[in-house]
Amino acid sequence: MRLIDKELIEKFKNQDKEAFSEIVEEYSERLYNIIYKMVLNRDDSLDILQNTFLKAFKAAPRFKGESSLYTYLVAIALNEARERFRKEKRFLFFDLDIIDEEKNIPDIYEEKEKEGVRERVNSALKKLPESFREVLVLKDVDGLSLKEISEIANLSEGGVKTRLYRARMLLKRMLNEGK
Amino acid sequence: MKESKKCLEILKNLCGYIDNELTGKCCEEIEAHLRECPECRGELKKMESILSLCKKSRESLTKTEKKRLKENIFNSIEKE
Ligand SMILES: [Zn+2]
Numbered sequence: 001m002r003l004i005d006k007e008l009i010e011k012f013k014n015q016d017k018e019a020f021s022e023i024v025e026e027y028s029e030r031l032y033n034i035i036y037k038m039v040l041n042r043d044d045s046l047d048i049l050q051n052t053f054l055k056a057f058k059a060a061p062r063f064k065g066e067s068s069l070y071t072y073l074v075a076i077a078l079n080e081a082r083e084r085f086r087k088e089k090r091f092l093f094f095d096l097d098i099i100d101e102e103k104n105i106p107d108i109y110e111e112k113e114k115e116g117v118r119e120r121v122n123s124a125l126k127k128l129p130e131s132f133r134e135v136l137v138l139k140d141v142d143g144l145s146l147k148e149i150s151e152i153a154n155l156s157e158g159g160v161k162t163r164l165y166r167a168r169m170l171l172k173r174m175l176n177e178g179k
Numbered sequence: 180m181k182e183s184k185k186c187l188e189i190l191k192n193l194c195g196y197i198d199n200e201l202t203g204k205c206c207e208e209i210e211a212h213l214r215e216c217p218e219c220r221g222e223l224k225k226m227e228s229i230l231s232l233c234k235k236s237r238e239s240l241t242k243t244e245k246k247r248l249k250e251n252i253f254n255s256i257e258k259e
Contacts, residue, residue, distance in 0.1 A: 017256065024249055029240055036238040046244060053252050114235065121236035139198075140233040146198070165194045172229055 004069055012069070015060050024053055027070060030142065031077050037137040038081045040126055048084060052077040067151055071144070075152045078134065085130075124174035132167035139164055185212060189219050197226055 004026055011019035031052060036045040055076050056063075063072060125133055134153060138144045139160075146164075150157045189212050195201045196209050213220050240248070 017253065021249065021253070024252060028245060028248060032240050033238045045238075046248065050248055050251050054255055057252075057256060117232055118236045118238070121232050136233070140230050141236065146200075161195065165191075168194060168226065168229065172225065175229060175232070
């Protein structure tokens with residue numbers, strides 16, 4: 001697979017389907033990971049991921065390229081996730097039981113250990129307020145830079161740092177509680 | 180008491196230290212303190228292990244889900 005280069009982005013802006021297919025291929029997994037950590041539910045995540053790509057394709061001619069294509073997609077995905085919660089008036093702190101539904105899905109994760117880590121982290125994330133969870137997921141789960149996060153979250157870099165610091169402290173506490 | 184005040188300051192900067200944002204004097208100061216203070220070293224270790232848990236907790240799409248995602252997206256685009 002080739003890299004997401006200028007030429008590909010130009011094609012994307014012209015709504016070239018082949019180019020778009022490469023973009024979906026390249027970013028779907030990484031975006032799914034972020035979305036899942038925000039909504040902590042498989043079906044919703046898949047749905048939001050699909051909508052994210054559709055919205056991005058529709059808005060492609062307006063993509064200015066001021067940010068990277070990836071951060072552009074992340075911003076759309078996070079908006080979709082937030083909107084979903086607003087619509088459903090669902091509070092972002094869930095019952096701890098909800099997450100266990102997924103234990104029964106077979107053949108998805110080969111390693112038991114990885115599954116244990118996922119569950120531990122996800123139950124802790126679930127207890128984090130949305131805005132804290134957001135910066136933590138973007139930085140520590142996905143690996144975006146502070147600068148990229150500040151663009152996505154509309155915060156100063158200092159603001160991101162402060163929030164990230166608190167989020168990590170909270171996560172640490174939640175992880176310890178869940179032991 | 181004096182020591183714990185220093186520790187608090189280190190704690191505040193530990194995130195930046197982990198993220199490799201600190202340079203020069205600040206970084207050196209933290210490293211010097213970490214060499215002397217087992218509590219702060221422990222805190223650093225904990226923080227690092229939490230970050231590694233975060234990385235390891237990655238979610239992944241199954242092949243079927245990915246295939247269906249693409250199908251849905253392109254069906255939807257074709258319709259418009
Ligand atoms: Zn100390």
